[in-house]
Amino acid sequence: MSLLTxxxxxxxxxxxxxxxxxxCCRMLLTAAEPPQNGHWVQVDELRLSWIGRPLPQQARQDEISLSH
Known part of the structure; x- marks a missing residue:
């Protein structure tokens, strides 16, 4: 890897x-680091229609489940 890269x-x-x-989905976030507090799951994409509704099972990538 070059210095410029x-x-x-x-x-x-x-x-x-x-x-x-x-x-139910309460918030969506895009970040370089996983969120620190709450029950977060990694998803493939963000859809505003998910807020206030159960998250579709096929949207989940990885469960993070961090304590408060």
Missing amino acids: ALFRRPVCRHYALLDEAQ
Whole structure:
């Protein structure tokens, strides 16, 4: 890797959905680091129509489940 590439390399951003106790989506987030608090799951994409509804099972990539 060249010095120029290393200087201008962007962090990889991933998409996350915050789920409540009923498994409904409460918030969507795109970030380079996983969220620190709450029940977050990694998703393939973000859709505003998910907010307030159960997250589709096929949207989930990876469960993060972090404590408050």
